[in-house]
Amino acid sequence: MELNELPLNLCEPMKRKMRNEFAVDINSILPSQVNRKLTTYSVNWNSLLLLIDLKDKNSQFNSLVVDRVSGFTLVKQTTNVLMKELWKDNRLSLTKIKMLAAYCKIKKNIPYVRKDVQLLRLKPIDHCKRNTSWIAYHNLHHVIRMGDDRLEIYFNDLATPIYIDGTYSFIKKQEETSYKIRSMEEMICNQVNNLFGYQKNCHFNYQSPDNDDYFADLMKLIK
Numbered sequence: 001m002e003l004n005e006l007p008l009n010l011c012e013p014m015k016r017k018m019r020n021e022f023a024v025d026i027n028s029i030l031p032s033q034v035n036r037k038l039t040t041y042s043v044n045w046n047s048l049l050l051l052i053d054l055k056d057k058n059s060q061f062n063s064l065v066v067d068r069v070s071g072f073t074l075v076k077q078t079t080n081v082l083m084k085e086l087w088k089d090n091r092l093s094l095t096k097i098k099m100l101a102a103y104c105k106i107k108k109n110i111p112y113v114r115k116d117v118q119l120l121r122l123k124p125i126d127h128c129k130r131n132t133s134w135i136a137y138h139n140l141h142h143v144i145r146m147g148d149d150r151l152e153i154y155f156n157d158l159a160t161p162i163y164i165d166g167t168y169s170f171i172k173k174q175e176e177t178s179y180k181i182r183s184m185e186e187m188i189c190n191q192v193n194n195l196f197g198y199q200k201n202c203h204f205n206y207q208s209p210d211n212d213d214y215f216a217d218l219m220k221l222i223k
Helices: 012-021 079-088 094-103 168-195 213-222
Strands: 048-053 063-067 071-075 118-121 134-136 140-147 150-155 162-165
Touching (some): 094 168, 140 168
Antiparallel strands (some): 063 071
16 A cells, blocks of 8 residues: 655755654754644644644744644644534533543543544643643554654554654553543443434434433433
């Protein structure tokens, strides 16, 4: 299968450097070297690769978006603001994902999980700063440990590896957590199917009694 190259919409010296090294090192990219800079941005979650938190790094831009189609984009919005698009436009909001995680006894560093988009945190939550960096697990091929806190990442259908800060064991734990949440959602869907019956994508056709607390709880999680 033919692999594609990641678009390098960077200044010419940096573009040449990365082509010579056959890799993209996120740490070596300065804001001044990124050609595309925007105040607001709407993320294409299907083609997203990385959402990098730059807040508190002495830059007027708070996020770096890495996309398989558009390449690199610096954005003034924080990663949390960019993520809010998903939280409001999805049947599994952040609160509902947390509820599923709670069933799995997962209390922190919760990944974002839905059928077509899965985002893993690159680092544990720092409670001194509310924003964090994310990797698009739905586009991830594999990760190689480069050192204690360095990762070499390969994405589906892309020949260009990306070097980034991160802990290999933490990413693997995030993958495991994502799987548990997805499995819990499927289990609840199956329970409702067995009890009441539902149409495709968990759109229920059963009208439960007002006092059916169990069904109401399931509906809160899935609808």
